[in-house]
Structures are given as structure tokens and as C-alpha cells.
Amino acid sequence: MAKDGIFWQGEWIQPGEKEALAIKRLISVLKQSSSGKTILALAANKDPNFESLIHIGDSSITESTYSRTYSLLDGSESFQLKHKIYLDKRLSLAEAVFDLSHELTHFSLKEVMNPYGHEFSQAAFIRHGIEGIGGELDAFEYECTVAKELEQNFAHFPIHQLCNKYWSRNGFNREEAKMDYYVVGSFKVPKKLLDFFPEIKKENEVVFVSSYAKMPYPLAFFQEYNDTKIAVCKNNERKLQLISSQGRELASKQLEQEAKKLQKHKKVFCQKESTNLIKQ
Numbered sequence: 001m002a003k004d005g006i007f008w009q010g011e012w013i014q015p016g017e018k019e020a021l022a023i024k025r026l027i028s029v030l031k032q033s034s035s036g037k038t039i040l041a042l043a044a045n046k047d048p049n050f051e052s053l054i055h056i057g058d059s060s061i062t063e064s065t066y067s068r069t070y071s072l073l074d075g076s077e078s079f080q081l082k083h084k085i086y087l088d089k090r091l092s093l094a095e096a097v098f099d100l101s102h103e104l105t106h107f108s109l110k111e112v113m114n115p116y117g118h119e120f121s122q123a124a125f126i127r128h129g130i131e132g133i134g135g136e137l138d139a140f141e142y143e144c145t146v147a148k149e150l151e152q153n154f155a156h157f158p159i160h161q162l163c164n165k166y167w168s169r170n171g172f173n174r175e176e177a178k179m180d181y182y183v184v185g186s187f188k189v190p191k192k193l194l195d196f197f198p199e200i201k202k203e204n205e206v207v208f209v210s211s212y213a214k215m216p217y218p219l220a221f222f223q224e225y226n227d228t229k230i231a232v233c234k235n236n237e238r239k240l241q242l243i244s245s246q247g248r249e250l251a252s253k254q255l256e257q258e259a260k261k262l263q264k265h266k267k268v269f270c271q272k273e274s275t276n277l278i279k280q
Contacts, residue, residue, distance in 0.1 A: 013094035042108035057086025110134025
């Protein structure tokens with residue numbers, strides 16, 4: 001592997017280069033880190049074809065989507081979870097390796113909450129997204145560990161500047177990183193969010209910004225939760241209308257029970273509320 005610093009600062013994908021070839025280059029670098037090998041093994045264990053899920057994008061993000069199918073014979077339904085990983089096309093080779101380790105942590109370890117399940121609450125969604133297994137804090141720590149190992153393995157590998165703040169003699173300062181994930185700066189924060197999360201701080205400068213909503217993570221997850229909630233309510237309303245269209249004489253006991261469940265969910269879960277989050 002080349003040791004020239006300019007090599008690491010070059011673009012991770014060259015003009016006209018095939019996507020798969022550029023991704024294999026990133027993986028070959030990631031393998032030079034013991035932590036990188038671990039996260040690659042975890043990704044392969046989850047899906048042996050995980051490399052095919054990685055694509056060029058305008059930002060680095062892992063998209064996890066629940067696909068639901070249901071039967072109008074008895075109201076039963078099934079779910080399928082699909083993943084796509086995108087890496088920012090504007091990154092340098094070193095930065096792309098950092099982001100790959102970060103996104104593979106989400107892909108390999110994060111348990112995505114079922115938006116149709118009873119446990120899908122706003123507070124749990126935000127807390128899980130930041131502090132849960134495979135969440136932002138885990139992914140950042142993995143990214144920093146990979147960066148440190150690569151710095152040690154290659155003489156001119158670029159130092160990950162953001163990670164430097166969190167390393168000490170005792171290792172990675174996870175608690176300090178967690179506190180910084182709750183900094184929102186000049187963004188307005190809904191009162192209910194402050195009630196749930198006393199960790200949120202406004203006086204400090206924002207360190208971590210989400211690629212999803214271009215906002216600090218508590219607000220980004222708040223926005224993502226509301227966006228998901230709207231989609232769930234629309235899908236449930238569509239299912240309820242399909243059940244109703246069967247006609248009373250064709251409706252089975254199971255469908256009647258499913259319709260009651262959907263109506264109760266609509267009343268409790270599908271309340272309209274403001275989702276506008278703007279800077280002060």
C-alpha cells in the first residue's frame with residue numbers, strides 16, 4: 001500500500017471508474033485495521049453480499065427500510081428489512097474509509113426499530129439512534145478506532161482530526177462524545193424534547209450533524225421519527241380502506257379485528273403535530 005500522504009488525500013473514486021472497483025479499494029484499506037477486519041466480518045455475517053449494498057451518494061448514510069405486505073384474507077402481514085449504504089462521492093480516500101467503517105457499524109450492529117410495532121416511541125427512537133447498539137455513538141467510536149489503527153500502520157495516513165478530542169491515556173472518551181451528540185447550538189428545540197432529554201445543550205457549538213436532515217442528531221432523529229410516523233399512518237390508512245372495501249358480508253372475524261386495531265392505532269398514534277425545526 002502506498003505511503004505517500006497525497007495518495008490518501010486523493011478522491012476515493014476516480015472519474016469513469018466502476019463503483020464496485022472503488023468500493024473494493026476502500027475495503028482493502030479497511031482490512032489493514034484489526035477493527036476494520038472485525039466490522040467487515042460482522043457485515044459479511046449479516047449479508048455475504050453486503051458489498052453490493054454500497055453505492056456512491058451525495059452524503060454518507062445507511063438507509064434501512066421496512067417493507068410490509070399483508071393479506072386481505074385474514075389481515076396477516078409480514079415485514080422485510082432492506083438496507084442501502086451510500087458513501088459521499090466528494091470524500092478523499094482516507095475519509096471514505098472512515099465513513100465506510102461508520103456505516104458498516106450501523107449496518108452490522110444496529111437493530112432497526114419496527115415503525116409498526118408498539119415499542120416505536122419518539123423518545124426511544126431518538127435515544128436508540130444515538131446511544132443504542134450500532135447507533136451513532138458506537139459508529140463514531142468504531143470509526144475513530146479504525147482511524148487510529150490506520151494512522152499507526154501507515155506513516156503518512158491522515159490524522160482524523162474530529163477523533164483527536166476524544167482520545168486520552170485511558171482510551172476513547174465515550175462519555176464526552178455522548179455529551180457532544182446532544183449539543184444543538186442555535187437550533188430551536190421542541191419543549192417535549194427538552195423534557196425527555198435533559199442532556200440537550202444549546203450553549204455549546206454543534207459537533208455532530210446528521211446527513212439525514214442536516215441538523216444536530218437529537219433534532220434529526222426527531223425529524224426522522226415524524227417523517228416515518230407520517231408514512232406509517234398513510235400506509236395503515238390505506239390498509240384500513242382496503243379492508244373496508246371488502247364489504248361487511250365478505251369480512252372475516254380476523255379482518256374485523258385488524259380493522260379495530262388499525263382504528264385504535266390511528267387514534268393513539270396518528271396525531272398531527274408540528275415537525276418544523278428551524279434555526280433561531
